[in-house]
Amino acid sequence: MREVYLDYAATTPVLPEVLEAMLPYFKDAYGNAQSLHNWGDKAREAVEEGRGKVADLIGGEPEEIIFTASGTESNNFAIKGLAMAQQAKGKHIVVSAIEHFSVLHSAKTLEKWGFELTEVPVDKYGLVDPDKVVQSLRKDTILVSIMHANNEVGTIQPIKEIARVVKKTGALFHTDAVATAGVIPVDVKELGVDALSLAANQFYGPKGVGALWLKKGARIIPFLDGGVQEWGKRAGTENVPAIVGLGKAAELAKADMKSRIQRFSALRDKLIAGLPSRIEHVTVTGHHTRRLPGNASFCVEFIEGEAMLMLLNHQGIAVSSGSACTSRALKASHVLIAMGIPHEVAQGSLLFSFGLANTEEDVEYVLEAMPPIVDRLRQMSPLYAKFLKGQKGGRK
Amino acid sequence: MPVYSEKVMEHFMNPRNVGEIENADGVGEVGNPVCGDMMTFYIKVDNNHISDVKYKTFGCGAAIAVSSMVSEMAKGKTLEEAKKITPALVAKELEGLPKNKYHCSNLGAQALNKAIDNYLKKQSKTAKSQKGGKK
Numbered sequence: 001m002r003e004v005y006l007d008y009a010a011t012t013p014v015l016p017e018v019l020e021a022m023l024p025y026f027k028d029a030y031g032n033a034q035s036l037h038n039w040g041d042k043a044r045e046a047v048e049e050g051r052g053k054v055a056d057l058i059g060g061e062p063e064e065i066i067f068t069a070s071g072t073e074s075n076n077f078a079i080k081g082l083a084m085a086q087q088a089k090g091k092h093i094v095v096s097a098i099e100h101f102s103v104l105h106s107a108k109t110l111e112k113w114g115f116e117l118t119e120v121p122v123d124k125y126g127l128v129d130p131d132k133v134v135q136s137l138r139k140d141t142i143l144v145s146i147m148h149a150n151n152e153v154g155t156i157q158p159i160k161e162i163a164r165v166v167k168k169t170g171a172l173f174h175t176d177a178v179a180t181a182g183v184i185p186v187d188v189k190e191l192g193v194d195a196l197s198l199a200a201n202q203f204y205g206p207k208g209v210g211a212l213w214l215k216k217g218a219r220i221i222p223f224l225d226g227g228v229q230e231w232g233k234r235a236g237t238e239n240v241p242a243i244v245g246l247g248k249a250a251e252l253a254k255a256d257m258k259s260r261i262q263r264f265s266a267l268r269d270k271l272i273a274g275l276p277s278r279i280e281h282v283t284v285t286g287h288h289t290r291r292l293p294g295n296a297s298f299c300v301e302f303i304e305g306e307a308m309l310m311l312l313n314h315q316g317i318a319v320s321s322g323s324a325c326t327s328r329a330l331k332a333s334h335v336l337i338a339m340g341i342p343h344e345v346a347q348g349s350l351l352f353s354f355g356l357a358n359t360e361e362d363v364e365y366v367l368e369a370m371p372p373i374v375d376r377l378r379q380m381s382p383l384y385a386k387f388l389k390g391q392k393g394g395r396k
Numbered sequence: 397m398p399v400y401s402e403k404v405m406e407h408f409m410n411p412r413n414v415g416e417i418e419n420a421d422g423v424g425e426v427g428n429p430v431c432g433d434m435m436t437f438y439i440k441v442d443n444n445h446i447s448d449v450k451y452k453t454f455g456c457g458a459a460i461a462v463s464s465m466v467s468e469m470a471k472g473k474t475l476e477e478a479k480k481i482t483p484a485l486v487a488k489e490l491e492g493l494p495k496n497k498y499h500c501s502n503l504g505a506q507a508l509n510k511a512i513d514n515y516l517k518k519q520s521k522t523a524k525s526q527k528g529g530k531k
Contacts (some may be wrong), residue, residue, distance in 0.1 A: 018459065185411060304432065306398065306456035324432035325456030326398075330496060331433070344429030347454075380414045380460070382436040382452035 003316040004362045005263040007354030008294055009151050009179070009318055013097075014245065015204040015356075021248040024208065025241040033238040034142065034229065043240045050247030054211050058196065059175075059187035065238045066212045066230045067243050068237055071178035071199030072102035073223070074144075074204030074212040077234070078174045078195045081220040083115060083143050086172065090140025092170075096128045096157075098150050103176050104334070107145070119349035120146070125287040126155035126339050130162045137169050147176040148186065152322055152335045152351060153286030156180070164266035172218060178210070179292060182253035184261060194218050200242070204356070209242035238270025264293040264354045267363055271296040271352055274367045279374050285336060285349065294354035299345045301335070302384035303377040308350060311373040317366060322349040345369035400457060410462050411442035412468055415450040422518070424510025431461040437507040438468070441515050446470050446478050451507070459504075461470055465490050466504035469529035481505050492519040 031039025032046045045242060048062070055062045059139055068074045083093055084297045095107045097119045111117045137144075144166045147196075149156040159175050166173040174195040180186050181196070182203025188196055195218060210235040214233075216221060226235025241384055253260075259307035268291075276282045300308065305321025312319055320326070322333025324347060336346040352366065378384040401410070421437035427434040433455035440448035449470045453463040465486055470478045483502040487493045 121501050301452070304455050305407075305460075307460060310398075310457045314409070323456070325497075327458075330432060330499075332430075346431055347429055380411065380452055381454045382425070382434055383451055385416065 001316045002363055002365055003318075005357060006320045006352040006354065006366070007320055008364070009202075009351060009353035011201045011207060012204045012355055013077075013357075014206050015249065015252060017252060018245045019207055022241040022245040025244050029240075031193070031210070031240075031281045032241060033226065038393075043238070044242055045245050047238050050243040053247035053250045054198075055213075057254050058181060058198070058213055059170065059189050059194075060213045061216065063231075063335060064216055065292060066214060066234050067238065067246075068210045068212055068234060069208055069239070070256045071100075071176070071197055071202070071210045074197035074199070074210045075100065075102035076106045076176075076210055077220070077223040078197055079103055079143070079145055080110060080225055082172050082174060082195060082218070083110050084221040085219040086105040088140075089170075090117070092138050092141040094118045094120060094133065094136045094144040096120045096122060096146045098126055098128075098144065098152075098335040099147050100124050100176055103145050103147065106255060116140075122338055122349060124340050126150055126153045126285070126335065127287060127290065128157050128162065129335050130158060130165055133162050134165050137166070137171065141171045143172050143174065145174040145176065147178075148180040148353060149177075149292050150286070151186075152333055152349075153173045153297050153339070154179075154292035155287045155360075156184070156292065158290075159191045159193065167192060170321045183257075183292065183294070184282055185257065187345075188213055188215070194219075200246035200249050203249050204277040206242050206245040209239055209244065209246045227297045248301050257284060260356070261293045264358075265359055267354045267360065268294060268296045270360065270363045271366065273369060274363065278371050280366055281343075282374075285339070285341065294355075296352040296354070298350050298352075300348040300350060301345055302348065302387060303374060304347045305349050307351035307377050308348070308373060312369065315369045315373075317369060320351040320353070321348075322351065323347045398457060398497070400437040400461070401493075402457060403489075404461040404493065406531075407464040407490065408457045411460055411464040413450050413464065413471070414452070416452060417448060417450050419519060420450075420490040421459050422511040422513075422515030424507045424514055426507045426510060426514070427455075430431075430435055431499075432456065433499075433503055435459065435463055435503050437463075437466075439508070439511045439512040439515060441475065446473055446475065448511075449508070455503075456497065458493055461487055461490060462493075462504035463507075466508050470508055475516070479509060479512055481508060 029042040032042040032387045033043040051062045171195040181198035194215045196213040201207040305323030306325040324332045332346040417438035421441040424437045424438045
């Protein structure tokens with residue numbers, strides 16, 4: 001059976017070059033980067049080389065990079081750490097309604113700790129309006145966090161414009177760039193942000209390693225207390241192989257970015273054009289042009305995402321869905337709901353995300369596999385039956 | 397993939413008795429698309445026995461497997477027997493359901509129950525109107 005992985009937004013594989021670069025640091029150069037002997041020196045050099053490469057990817061300085069264990073940790077660290085450090089100035093924070101849970105839930109935790117939270121809405125394309133951010137700002141706003149691009153619907157936010165208006169108030173601005181760093185050009189200076197999160201497993205690096213870029217001078221409360229690693233901001237023995245992998249993946253992503261964007265966009269556009277033309281009542285979610293290169297997300301009406309996902313998996317196709325049934329919490333994607341998509345439509349959400357192994361044949365395979373799957377589930381859907389009856393009734 | 401038993405997977409891939417019954421003797425609809433699952437059960441009743449049962453289901457793999465299993469369990473049973481089909485029994489027949497999917501199993505038995513009640517209600521109405529006619 002053909003196997004087509006179309007879930008690169010969930011995670012990417014580790015590139016062979018990245019794995020090669022990592023391997024020596026498990027077995028031979030296994031020293032602790034804090035140790036003051038040759039073993040330690042080797043590990044430390046590797047960590048610093050990785051730091052330089054990550055800084056280079058996003059246009060920052062090496063000393064502004066703090067390694068973490070994931071994008072989630074970077075986001076938790078930024079939201080809680082920056083808010084706690086600024087609380088003498090105020091207790092109001094602002095996030096968008098479609099943030100990743102690692103931002104949203106961190107913000108809600110802060111609310112429990114006595115901070116005040118404003119969620120900025122998005123439009124039907126998942127876009128944050130900078131004016132809406134301005135309206136949400138108060139004298140005591142200390143932190144604003146808006147994601148660079150949404151992982152579910154692919155919408156890329158006007159971060160530069162938002163950062164500009166936030167900066168005027170003196171509040172700090174963080175962006176969750178987990179979906180964009182290593183995928184599309186990200187430059188911290190151009191974006192004008194104060195803090196930025198990224199994760200290696202979104203661009204062919206290993207899982208379990210990420211980074212927080214924190215602008216020089218920005219104060220943050222450490223998330224993990226302990227030793228002096230990462231300037232005392234993030235204690236814990238450095239995960240040397242993972243950091244090396246992140247660095248190598250960053251280097252390759254930067255060098256290969258243009259061609260990756262071209263390839264993924266072409267596949268994305270083919271699916272975005274093809275699926276709604278082959279299947280009725282399929283809508284593309286997210287923005288038409290301000291969109292991640294590898295993101296093709298849809299809502300298929302009258303049927304549910306998990307059932308589609310299972311039948312696709314049966315044909316060797318791996319995708320994601322934002323339906324209630326696919327979430328442990330049994331709630332439809334907060335992103336789709338925030339975009340004003342009705343619950344029953346959001347239940348039919350499907351996300352195809354492209355990556356390095358994909359070809360045009362993969363898209364064709366999906367375009368052939370989907371119609372019978374949708375048809376099969378619609379034949380047993382009471383919603384579809386009702387819709388057809390309504391149509392007949394309307395025609396009379 | 398969600399952690400489903402082989403039995404659930406088998407019913408999901410090959411659901412039995414899918415469809416609608418025209419002029420069904422009883423219809424039961426439960427759930428709503430907001431929570432993710434919705435089922436409509438149709439029954440034909442013959443001499444107090446469920447002679448035919450069909451359904452339409454909007455929902456996840458578990459919801460579809462549950463509907464299929466309930467339809468199999470109900471077919472041929474007397475109304476009293478069919479009313480004794482509980483979510484727990486359905487889950488047992490399916491060799492278990494994931495904890496967070498258990499509400500789907502609730503839905504199948506509930507929909508069947510509603511269809512039976514719908515039939516009984518209609519029956520008592522007809523009986524009443526017949527009685528009324530005799531007067």
